[in-house]
Amino acid sequence: KQEVTQIPAALSVPEGENLVLNCSFTDSAIYNLQWFRQDPGKGLTSLLLIQSSQREQTSGRLNASLDKSSGRSTLYIAASQPGDSATYLCAVGSGSARQLTFGSGTQLTVLP
Amino acid sequence: SAVISQKPSRDICQRGTSLTIQCQVDSQVTMMFWYRQQPGQSLTLIATANQGSEATYESGFVIDKFPISRPNLTFSTLTVSNMSPEDSSIYLCSVAGKTGPYNEQFFGPGTRLTVL
Numbered sequence: 001k002q003e004v005t006q007i008p009a010a011l012s013v014p015e016g017e018n019l020v021l022n023c024s025f026t027d028s029a030i031y032n033l034q035w036f037r038q039d040p041g042k043g044l045t046s047l048l049l050i051q052s053s054q055r056e057q058t059s060g061r062l063n064a065s066l067d068k069s070s071g072r073s074t075l076y077i078a079a080s081q082p083g084d085s086a087t088y089l090c091a092v093g094s095g096s097a098r099q100l101t102f103g104s105g106t107q108l109t110v111l112p
Numbered sequence: 113s114a115v116i117s118q119k120p121s122r123d124i125c126q127r128g129t130s131l132t133i134q135c136q137v138d139s140q141v142t143m144m145f146w147y148r149q150q151p152g153q154s155l156t157l158i159a160t161a162n163q164g165s166e167a168t169y170e171s172g173f174v175i176d177k178f179p180i181s182r183p184n185l186t187f188s189t190l191t192v193s194n195m196s197p198e199d200s201s202i203y204l205c206s207v208a209g210k211t212g213p214y215n216e217q218f219f220g221p222g223t224r225l226t227v228l
Contacts, residue, residue: 034216043204044155044219046113089154093217098208099145099170100217102155 002027002094006103013080014111021075021106023090028068032093034100035064035075037086044089048075080110114139114207116220124226125195132191133223135205140185143208145217146178150201158203161188195227 003026013019023033032051036044048057048064050073056065063076077084087107091100115138125131135144144161159167159180167180182188192199202222208215 036219041224043221044206046216046218049216091155091217098143099157099160100155100206101157104154 002030002092002101004090004092004101004103006088006090006106008106009104010107010109012109012111015080015082017080017110018076018078019080019108021077021088021090021108023073023075023103025071025073025092025101027094028071030068030092030094031098033064033066033073034091034093035062035073036089036091038089038105039086047088077108080108082110082112084108084110113216114141114218116205116207116218118203118205118220118223120223121221122224122226124228126228127196129195130191130193131195131225132189133203133205133225135188135190135220137186137207141207142185144182144188145206145208146180146188146190147204147206147219148201149204149222155204158190161190161205192225195225197227200225200227 005024007022034049035047050057050066061078066073087105089105090103117136119134146158147155149155157170158173159169161167161180161182163182179191202224204222206217206219
C-alpha cells in the first residue's frame with residue numbers, strides 16, 4: 001500500500017525567502033506525482049504535475065523535482081510572498097485507475 | 113484544465129438522514145473520483161466513479177454507505193447514507209484530464225458536510 005509523507009508539517013518563513021517542501025513515498029511504481037495548494041475552506045488547486053519519466057517541472061516561482069528510485073520529491077518556492085501562505089499537498093498517482101494517494105500536507109505561512 | 117462544480121457547497125444534516133452530492137464537469141472526462149477530507153486531515157480516496165458500471169471502492173468504503181452514480185462522462189453523484197457525526201467532512205470530486213489518465217487531476221470546490 002502506497003504511503004506518502006510530507007516534511008515539515010508546518011513552516012513559517014519571512015517574505016522573500018526561498019524554501020523547500022519535501023515529499024516521500026514508499027512504492028516507486030508510480031505514474032505521476034502532483035503538487036497541490038489548498039487554501040483554508042477551499043478546494044485544491046493543481047500546481048505542478050510530474051510524469052514518472054520526468055525529473056522536474058517548473059511553473060513561475062515553483063519548481064518540483066522527482067527522484068522516483070529513491071521515492072522523493074521536492075517543491076521549491078522562490079522568493080516567497082504572503083500570498084503563498086496555504087497548505088501544500090503532495091499526491092502520487094498509482095494503481096489501475098491512477099488514483100492519487102495524498103500526503104498529510106505542509107502548512108506554509110509567509111510573514112510580511 | 114477542467115471546470116468542476118459541486119452542489120451543495122455546504123450542508124448541515126441530521127443524524128440518520130442521507131445527502132446526495134452532485135459533481136458536474138464542463139467537458140467529457142475519462143476518470144472521476146470521490147475523496148473525503150476529514151477535519152484536520154488530508155484527502156482519502158473513497159471510490160472511482162466508472163461510467164456505465166459500478167464504482168470501484170477503496171478499502172474501508174462500501175457501496176451501501178456511499179452509493180455513487182455516473183450516468184455520463186460529465187456528471188457523477190455521491191450519496192452519504194444514514195449519516196452520523198463521524199461523516200462530517202469535506203467531500204471532493206476530481207477528474208482526470210480528457211486526454212488520458214496520465215494527465216493532471218483537477219478538483220471541485222468541495223462540499224462541506226456537518227452532521228449533528
